[in-house]
Amino acid sequence: MRQSIFYSILISFILFPLVNQAQSDKWDTFYETSGTLETPDYKNTIAFCKKMADASDMLSYQVFGKSARGLDIPYMIADVRGFKTPEEAKEAGNVIIMIQACIHPGEPEGKDAGLILLRDIAFRKKKFSLPENITLLFIPIFNVDGHERFGPYNRINQNGPKEMGWRTTAQNLNLNRDYMKAEAPEMQAWLKLWNYWKPDFFIDTHTTDGADYQYVLTYALEDGLNIDPVVGGWLKESYLPEITKHMFALKMPIFPYVSFREWHNPRSGLISQPAPPMLSQGYAAIHNRPGLLIETHMLKPYKPRVESTLEIIKKSISFLSQNSKTLHDRLRKADENARLLAPRKVTVPVSFGVNQKDSTMVKFLGINYDVITSDLTGGKWFRYGKDTITFRLPLYDKAIVTREITLPPAYIIPVEYSDLASRLPLHGIEVDTLRKATWLKVDTYRFSEVKFRPTSNEGHQIPQFKAESDTATIFYAAGSLIVRTAQPTSRIIAHLLEPQAQDSWVSWGYFNRVFEQKEYSETYVMEPMAREMMEKDPSLRKRFDDWLSANPSLKDNQWEQLQWFYKQTPYYDKAHNLYPIGRLSQQQVDDLFPR
Ligand SMILES: [Zn+2]
Structure with missing residues (x-):
């Protein structure tokens, strides 16, 4: 007895502290060591990732590109069997999940949650073990140059961490507006990574501004008009109810990412509508892949923001592991459906809005607030209190299609626009080349009523215009590019090449020069x-x-x-206000490429 007490004491005073120390020192993340108040800088993040990868066969450290300033953009692969390539993962039937943090480096919850997740997977398996049928890709810092602009004054509205990175890249570009136009070197590298792995599920982590409410975490997931219904329906009926139930059970209630009909004022009603494809979740959707956007709330302390991000990721992993076969079946079907949109003449929605007259009443966990008239500015401002309140509010989430198109069998892009067209393969779009110069009578668009927004957007002069269908005979030199639409990427093709799509090349101002008249009569x-x-x-x-x-x-x-x-007169330039990209008929495609 005495001996056993002796040993107990020995064990508790000597061995346990040793064991605990081994656990609590070496593999504690920077965020944990800081008492959950700080996030690591770029150097520290890379060092920790490399240290983990060196010590575990399940983790591997990779670089997928360089920033505008030449910094490595890292990602980690986590896989129980040590897979390091998409071929291995796909061969084994694994679900490939890509988790991204710090596309906006001022919003680093995803980075700290991800580092904890990988650490637990490799070294604290009791806390979380990665299912064998999951291959995890984790980008701890996407916008690395922005992350290097590290300091305490980057997010005026936000409650920690102590220091963080800056929203935009060194070129002052917002990467979360660049998915379609793909002009930042960081985004071009990301698109290559995406098409190399072709992930089955994508998670992008952020912190939101806006009104105060009880939810630490809100989310957006395209499950409606701009994703194939085979995938969207499954997300709505299976994935989301289970995730929501789980988060409520953890006392971390979640709610769709909404805006308010009147700025800052929940009582005015809630709005939720499809995301444009310039945003990550909207982009994943037109790739026929689920893209979960996580937005934790900036006014909540950093710790619950990191923890709720971590929990929703963990639950997503286990859900996708258990439903891997259904997910893969649905993704395959969605890719096939996308390939058949043109042959079946199915219309593709390319611009969305929300029905402002049709709402449903929902329960919304709000925080009481007063509306005060400012004696400084004369304006109104909202003073949020501490009392919770459950609102019954109208939610306007019935999306409407404001523009839809029918895909032609192929588009033809003049060779003089190959600089722009060279971005198509980045999107995983296959392109053929015209071998012999030719004049073609093509369906295209004629622009009118062209105006420009008074301020630039991401460095672009954004046009507003009317585009009407027209036919024109256009010269296409050898080397012009033919984009067939019977591809899994057909929705992306439509969104880039149809002028009236909300994030098309025309909408982003890449064709402004065709609006310019170059010759005049005296x-x-x-x-x-x-x-x-x-x-x-x-x-x-x-x-x-x-x-x-x-x-x-x-x-x-x-x-x-x-x-x-x-x-x-015949002197007037026929190419003025004419879209030079043509819509080819099947006959024209067959003539150009005899079978
Ligand atoms: Zn963000």
């Missing part, structure tokens, strides 16, 4: 020529008068009136 040339034209063709006078009475504001505008005549 008034002293056009005045007599207009008279001659009317003499030759008496109907012209009536057409001119009709046009003028339809545009009374131009009654005293000599320039515009002569422009009207100039447009009737």
Whole structure:
């Protein structure tokens, strides 16, 4: 007895502290050591990732690209069997999950949650063991240059951590607006990584601004109009209910990521609508892949933000592990459906809104607030209290399609735009090359009513325009690019190449030059020529008068009136306001590429 007490004492005073120390020192993350108040900088993050990878066969440290300033962009692979390539993972039937942190480095919860997750997987298996059928890809810091702008003054609204990185890249680009236009070197590297692995499920981690409420974590997951219903339906009916139930059981209630009809004012009603594809979750959706956006709330302390991020990731992993076969079946089906959109002439929605008249009442866990009239600015501001309140609020989440198109069998892009077209393969889009120069009569679009937004967006001059279907005969030089649409990436093709898609190349201003008229007639040339034209063709006078009475504001505008005549002459540039990318018929494709 005495001996056993002796040994107990020995064990508790000597051995346990040793064991605990081994556990609590070497593999504690920087965030844990800091008392959950701080997040590691770039150097520290890389060092910890490498240290873990060196010590575990299940983890591997990789680099997938360089930032604009030349820094390595890292990612980790976690796999029980030590798989390091997509071939191995796919061969084994594994679910490949990609988790991304710090696309906005001021919002680093995902980085700290991910480091804990990998540490637990490799060294504290009792806390979390990675299922064998999961291959995990973890990007701890995507925007590495932004992360290097590390300091305490990067997020004025946010409650910790003590220091964090900056939202944009060294080129002042917001990577979470760049998924479609793909102009940042970081995004180009990411797209290569995405298409190398073709993940089955994607998670992007953020912190949100906006009104206060009880939810530490809100989420967005495309399950409606801009993802194949085979995948969307499954997410809505299977994945989301289970995740939501689990998080409520953990006393970490979650809610869809919403905006308020009136800024900061939950009582005004909630709005949730499909994400445009320039955003990560919207981009994953048109790749036929689920993309979960996590937004923890900036006013909550850092610890519950990291913990809720970690819990939703863990639950997603175990859910996807248990449902791997269903997931893979549905993704395969969605890829096949996407390949068949054009042959089946299924319409593709390329722009969305929300029905502002159709809402459902929902329970919303809010925080009481007063609306105060400022004696400083005269404006209204919201002072959030400490009392919780359960609102019954209208949720407007019935998405509507504001523009849809039918895909042609192929598009043709003139060789003079190959700089831009060279980004297509980054999206996993296959492209053929035209071998012989040719004139083609193609379906395309004619632009009118072109205006520009007064401020630039991500360095682009954003046009607003009308685009009407038109046919035109266009010269395509050898080397022009043919994009067939019978591909799993057909939705991305539509969203890039259809001018009226919300994140198309035209919408981002890459074709602004076609809106520019480059030749003009002198008034002293056009005045007599207009008279001659009317003499030759008496109907012209009536057409001119009709046009003028339809545009009374131009009654005293000599320039515009002569422009009207100039447009009737063969001198006027037929390529002005013409979209040079053509929509080819099946016959044209067959003629260009005889079988
Ligand atoms: Zn963000």
